[in-house]
Each structure stands twice: as structure tokens, then as C-alpha cells.
Amino acid sequence: MNADVWLHAGQAVVHHALFPLFLTLAAYAAGNWMYRRAGQSPLVHPLIMAVAIVIIVLKTLGLSYHDYFESTRFLHWLLGPAIVALAVPLYGELKQLGARWRALMAGLVVGSVVAAVSAMMLVLLLGGGVALAKAMSTKSVTTALALVLAQEIGASAPIASTIVLVTGLLGAVIGPWLLPKLAPGDEAAHGMAYGTCAHAIGTSKALQISETCGAFAALAMGMNGLLTALLLPMLMAWWGH
Structure with missing residues (x-):
């Protein structure tokens, strides 16, 4: 019974509308940590690492790129102000x-x-x-x-x-x-x-x-x-x- 509860809770988190946004931010944070640990080598750039982490998680959990993209559209909008800055x-x-x-x-x-x-x-x-x-x-x-x-x-x-x-x-x-x-x-x-x-x-x-x-x-x-x-x-x- 407890296993079923945890399974349903995990599915609810994974399929929540905010999960892709959390995944993106967590992946970049992990990539940035790896980048610093590697002495800021371009081969371990945070962007590259974050992309790899997101792909692995999406494939593992069976989530579609379309759903991920729609849930992170706000981040795409922020690209404009970031470039202007x-x-x-x-x-x-x-x-x-x-x-x-x-x-x-x-x-x-x-x-x-x-x-x-x-x-x-x-x-x-x-x-x-x-x-x-x-x-x-x-x-x-x-x-x-x-x-x-x-x-x-x-x-x-x-x-x-x-x-x-x-x-x-x-x-x-x-x-x-x-x-x-x-x-x-x-x-x-x-x-x-x-x-x-x-x-x-x-x-x-x-x-x-x-x-x-x-x-x-x-x-x-x-x-x-x-x-x-x-x-x-x-x-x-x-x-x-």
C-alpha cells in the first residue's frame, strides 16, 4: 500500500505542469556545479550538461518534448530580455x-x-x-x-x-x-x-x-x-x- 502511495505521488509530481520548469533549473544548477568542478572547461559547459541531463530524464520518464516545451515557454520568453541585458x-x-x-x-x-x-x-x-x-x-x-x-x-x-x-x-x-x-x-x-x-x-x-x-x-x-x-x-x- 505504501509503495502504491509513493508511486502515485511520484507520477503526480512528474506530470505536474511545473515539473519541466523545475527539471530545467535543476539540470542547469547541476551542470554549473560540474562546470566549476571541471575548472570551467568549455567541454563541460553548463548548457551542454543541462541539455544532456534533461534529455536523459525525459527519456527515462517517458515524457514528450512537446509537453516539456509548452511547460517551459516562459523561459524562452526570458531569452529576449536576457540578450538585451x-x-x-x-x-x-x-x-x-x-x-x-x-x-x-x-x-x-x-x-x-x-x-x-x-x-x-x-x-x-x-x-x-x-x-x-x-x-x-x-x-x-x-x-x-x-x-x-x-x-x-x-x-x-x-x-x-x-x-x-x-x-x-x-x-x-x-x-x-x-x-x-x-x-x-x-x-x-x-x-x-x-x-x-x-x-x-x-x-x-x-x-x-x-x-x-x-x-x-x-x-x-x-x-x-x-x-x-x-x-x-x-x-x-x-x-x-
């Missing part, structure tokens, strides 16, 4: 931004175009299909924007979000090794590269490096998302797919 560190770098805005914007535009076009060309050259090429074109924007763009251009949203996650992780791993060699001591340029190529995960890594690096990464992430959202549908229309 990244403008706060940029405010302190207005002087440097004003002095270098032409070079920084030119690099941003080139980076946005090259990120999308080169990814698509690489897929097609290696024998991948059009659907995969479309999903790859969204690799350097945030997950929230990639999901919207994927629907607009006819790409697979789950594949696009996975590619975005892998891109951000690679940027956070390779960036600290590569960028100091390409532009020694230029934290503004490093930040622009992180934000343009590795979106939110790269920006998170840039904020750990310095406030300047994080500020320019936040700017690049937002501007790259805007440019990609404007250019990608036009590119697809020109391509004829």
Missing part, C-alpha cells in the same frame, strides 16, 4: 566602439555571410543534402533564432538547434587557443569573433575572459543574429530552395 557591459566600451566601429562592422558583415555560406557549401561539397545545408546555415546564431529561421527556410529545427550547440562549443574550445595568435592583445576583436561565430556559448566564454571581450561578443552576437535573419531568407530565395 548584455548591452550593459557594452555601455562601458562606447568610446572604443566609436573609434573602431567601421572595422568592427566590416568584420561582422563578412563573418555573418561567410559563416552561413561556407557551412552550406561544405555540406554540399561533402555530399550532404539540401535539408542539412539549410540547417547548417543557421549554425552561428542563438538557438532561439535558429529555431525561427529553420522554420522560415524549411530546415529541420532539431538538427539546426543541435548544430548551433556544437558550433558554440567548438568556438568556446578553439577560441582561447586561436584568437590570441591571430590578434594578440585585442580583446575587442576577440569578442567580435566569439559573438559572430559562437553566439551565446562563445559570449559566455568571452565574459569570463574580460568585460571588454564580453561586451563586444554580446554586440556581435546580437548584430550577427539580425544580419543572418535578414540575409538568409534572401540567400535561399536566390538559391531557389
Whole structure:
């Protein structure tokens, strides 16, 4: 009898509307703990760990992604204010931004175009299909924007979000090794590269490096998302797919 009571209580908790929200927050807290224990290694990024934990729990409990998504829609809404809040560190770098805005914007535009076009060309050259090429074109924007763009251009949203996650992780791993060699001591340029190529995960890594690096990464992430959202549908229309 006691076992039945505990079973029913557990089912009531799992199927409660707030359980997915609790699971998300608990998974991120666990991922953040693992991240600190691993010495802040990008390979153990809290976002990566949280995603893995949520997937394992959903599969184990037999919960659908649709129900999980609907119950955590509030968190998706918070992505907007969170991204806008990244403008706060940029405010302190207005002087440097004003002095270098032409070079920084030119690099941003080139980076946005090259990120999308080169990814698509690489897929097609290696024998991948059009659907995969479309999903790859969204690799350097945030997950929230990639999901919207994927629907607009006819790409697979789950594949696009996975590619975005892998891109951000690679940027956070390779960036600290590569960028100091390409532009020694230029934290503004490093930040622009992180934000343009590795979106939110790269920006998170840039904020750990310095406030300047994080500020320019936040700017690049937002501007790259805007440019990609404007250019990608036009590119697809020109391509004829």
C-alpha cells in the first residue's frame, strides 16, 4: 500500500505542469556545479550538461518534448530580455566602439555571410543534402533564432538547434587557443569573433575572459543574429530552395 502511495505521488509530481520548469533549473544548477568542478572547461559547459541531463530524464520518464516545451515557454520568453541585458557591459566600451566601429562592422558583415555560406557549401561539397545545408546555415546564431529561421527556410529545427550547440562549443574550445595568435592583445576583436561565430556559448566564454571581450561578443552576437535573419531568407530565395 505504501509503495502504491509513493508511486502515485511520484507520477503526480512528474506530470505536474511545473515539473519541466523545475527539471530545467535543476539540470542547469547541476551542470554549473560540474562546470566549476571541471575548472570551467568549455567541454563541460553548463548548457551542454543541462541539455544532456534533461534529455536523459525525459527519456527515462517517458515524457514528450512537446509537453516539456509548452511547460517551459516562459523561459524562452526570458531569452529576449536576457540578450538585451548584455548591452550593459557594452555601455562601458562606447568610446572604443566609436573609434573602431567601421572595422568592427566590416568584420561582422563578412563573418555573418561567410559563416552561413561556407557551412552550406561544405555540406554540399561533402555530399550532404539540401535539408542539412539549410540547417547548417543557421549554425552561428542563438538557438532561439535558429529555431525561427529553420522554420522560415524549411530546415529541420532539431538538427539546426543541435548544430548551433556544437558550433558554440567548438568556438568556446578553439577560441582561447586561436584568437590570441591571430590578434594578440585585442580583446575587442576577440569578442567580435566569439559573438559572430559562437553566439551565446562563445559570449559566455568571452565574459569570463574580460568585460571588454564580453561586451563586444554580446554586440556581435546580437548584430550577427539580425544580419543572418535578414540575409538568409534572401540567400535561399536566390538559391531557389
